[in-house]
Amino acid sequence: MTNIELSELIYPSLSHTADEYEAMYPARDLPAGAKVTRLGPSPTGFIHLGNLYGAFVDERLAHQSGGVFFLRIEDTDDKRYVENAVETIITSLEFFDIKFDEGATLSGDIGDYGDYTQSNRGDIYQAFAKKLLAEGLAYPCFLTEDEITAVREEQDKQKLTPGIYAGWSKYREWDTDDALVSEVESRIKAGEPFVIRLRSKGTPNLSAEDTSRHTVVDAIRGELSVPDNFQDIVIIKQTGIPTYHFAHVVDDHLMRTTHVVRGEEWLPSLPIHVELFEDLGWELPIYCHTAQLMKIGEDGNKRKLSKRKDPELSLDFYRNEGYHPAAVREYLLTILNSNYEEWRMENPDADINDFEFTTEKMSSSGALFDLDKLNDVSKNTLLHIDAAELAAWLKSWSDEFAPEYAYVFKDMDHLAEILDLGRHDARPRADLVYARQIMDFISYFFDESFKIEDEYPAEASADAAEILKAYLASYDHSDDNEQWFGKIRDIATDLGYAAKPKDYKKNPDDYKGHVGHVSTVIRIAIMGRSQSPDVWAIQQILGESKVRERLEAACK
Ligand code: GLU
Numbered sequence: 136m137t138n139i140e141l142s143e144l145i146y147p148s149l150s151h152t153a154d155e156y157e158a159m160y161p162a163r164d165l166p167a168g169a170k171v172t173r174l175g176p177s178p179t180g181f182i183h184l185g186n187l188y189g190a191f192v193d194e195r196l197a198h199q200s201g202g203v204f205f206l207r208i209e210d211t212d213d214k215r216y217v218e219n220a221v222e223t224i225i226t227s228l229e230f231f232d233i234k235f236d237e238g239a240t241l242s243g244d245i246g247d248y249g250d251y252t253q254s255n256r257g258d259i260y261q262a263f264a265k266k267l268l269a270e271g272l273a274y275p276c277f278l279t280e281d282e283i284t285a286v287r288e289e290q291d292k293q294k295l296t297p298g299i300y301a302g303w304s305k306y307r308e309w310d311t312d313d314a315l316v317s318e319v320e321s322r323i324k325a326g327e328p329f330v331i332r333l334r335s336k337g338t339p340n341l342s343a344e345d346t347s348r349h350t351v352v353d354a355i356r357g358e359l360s361v362p363d364n365f366q367d368i369v370i371i372k373q374t375g376i377p378t379y380h381f382a383h384v385v386d387d388h389l390m391r392t393t394h395v396v397r398g399e400e401w402l403p404s405l406p407i408h409v410e411l412f413e414d415l416g417w418e419l420p421i422y423c424h425t426a427q428l429m430k431i432g433e434d435g436n437k438r439k440l441s442k443r444k445d446p447e448l449s450l451d452f453y454r455n456e457g458y459h460p461a462a463v464r465e466y467l468l469t470i471l472n473s474n475y476e477e478w479r480m481e482n483p484d485a486d487i488n489d490f491e492f493t494t495e496k497m498s499s500s501g502a503l504f505d506l507d508k509l510n511d512v513s514k515n516t517l518l519h520i521d522a523a524e525l526a527a528w529l530k531s532w533s534d535e536f537a538p539e540y541a542y543v544f545k546d547m548d549h550l551a552e553i554l555d556l557g558r559h560d561a562r563p564r565a566d567l568v569y570a571r572q573i574m575d576f577i578s579y580f581f582d583e584s585f586k587i588e589d590e591y592p593a594e595a596s597a598d599a600a601e602i603l604k605a606y607l608a609s610y611d612h613s614d615d616n617e618q619w620f621g622k623i624r625d626i627a628t629d630l631g632y633a634a635k636p637k638d639y640k641k642n643p644d645d646y647k648g649h650v651g652h653v654s655t656v657i658r659i660a661i662m663g664r665s666q667s668p669d670v671w672a673i674q675q676i677l678g679e680s681k682v683r684e685r686l687e688a689a690c691k
Contacts, residue, residue: 142268169202180217206238337365354494364406457570462513514565522555594648612679660689
């Protein structure tokens with residue numbers, strides 16, 4: 136039996152040959168320099184910050200160069216498949232303004248390089264496995280799990296690299312021995328289970344100096360020196376489904392991907408991919424192995440973000456808390472490109488997409504994720520969003536994630552006024568961070584959520600009722616800020632408080648407290664808290680009757 140006969144025996148009736156597939160998916164007609172990138176998530180139902188981080192790189196590379204960014208669903212690991220996961224992937228990324236030009240969508244595939252779901256590409260993988268079999272570059276392997284365990288144990292004993300490679304699977308040399316040829320033939324005919332392995336050309340267990348190496352371009356890490364692979368890795372599993380390695384090589388070639396952006400956890404398998412591309416006679420894509428997302432752990436050391444410990448790893452977290460997608464994008468760019476913050480400082484009002492993103496400015500040694508920094512970035516981003524627009528966005532968030540806040544959205548103009556409070560001052564107030572925090576921050580404007588949260592300052596608590604009565608009696612809603620504060624100062628001095636904090640500090644025995652203590656009593660009566668934006672401005676938004684109502688309630 137020749138290699139070709141073996142390939143026919145295994146795959147007698149495929150719909151197309153490898154050459155036909157090559158012709159069906161020709162090189163893309165794109166301008167010079169246009170990059171083709173893809174996101175290849177597994178539909179596990181958990182879409183995380185790492186996916187978004189990678190997707191962002193893909194999206195920028197493609198769209199900055201007039202190229203194509205597509206979505207491929209990598210569902211070859213059927214154990215991990217979760218219902219509706221594809222929908223979650225697409226809608227979560229869309230929320231962060233990551234849009235695909237091509238690939239899987241909720242209403243089927245778009246584009247000429249599909250199918251874009253790996254589980255529908257079985258025939259394609261098999262056609263290329265058949266080609267490798269026919270060329271003697273792959274073989275069927277019948278080793279059972281027990282036999283493989285025995286190989287591992289023996290290798291362990293001999294202190295050899297574990298795995299199936301030259302000398303460890305007799306089926307690798309099936310064509311050198313007549314008895315083996317008939318065994319393989321009859322087993323295939325009997326329908327016994329087997330995997331297809333690469334027949335690696337690498338020499339096993341050489342010293343580091345003797346191993347030959349390939350130079351591979353990584354756009355983030357520079358030139359990588361990649362050692363020869365020598366493992367006969369599985370390319371097609373017993374189920375007929377390809378492994379990640381094989382699917383990656385076949386798909387990224389046929390879909391004409393120019394830049395493969397993926398996590399650095401794939402670096403160790405790069406030798407395998409280099410050999411597969413070479414065996415199939417294809418050019419390597421440019422790899423972009425992104426650094427792991429890290430955070431400073433409880434012990435002060437850097438560690439990987441973990442699904443179990445860090446809710447902020449899940450993209451759902453940001454949608455649920457109501458982070459504005461523009462803020463998350465802005466923050467991701469600060470960790471993706473080291474020169475981004477400087478650019479933003481020089482171009483505070485520029486569109487984020489005007490920044491020229493480059494892989495060279497990406498860190499190769501762990502990108503540090505910090506929620507506090509995200510919050511800082513978010514405060515600034517929200518300052519640049521018009522109040523009415525922000526109000527509309529908050530409403531859409533509440534409709535989806537927090538309907539309990541529906542009362543906030545009864546009067547959208549009023550809400551916009553509340554959100555705009557202090558944002559146009561000489562030093563704008565940056566109080567707003569994310570939707571849930573904003574709901575809390577503005578809660579005192581609404582009777583449904585208003586409550587007294589803080590206690591009157593000790594210096595003035597005994598006089599609280601008297602202060603509030605005097606304030607109510609003198610209250611004139613049309614007073615300007617200066618007249619208004621003048622009245623508070625008068626109340627303070629009448630009741631024995633210093634008109635200025637520094638007078639009180641100098642002679643504490645002469646006063647009960649100072650004007651700040653008096654105004655805090657008023658602030659708490661109206662807002663329920665001792666810290667807030669300007670009281671006069673808040674009163675103007677609340678309206679006269681509500682101010683009076685709250686003061687009267689507090690006097691009782
Ligand atoms: N399905 C792979 C993963 O989820 C994708 C890796 C790649 O982008 O090549 O890790």
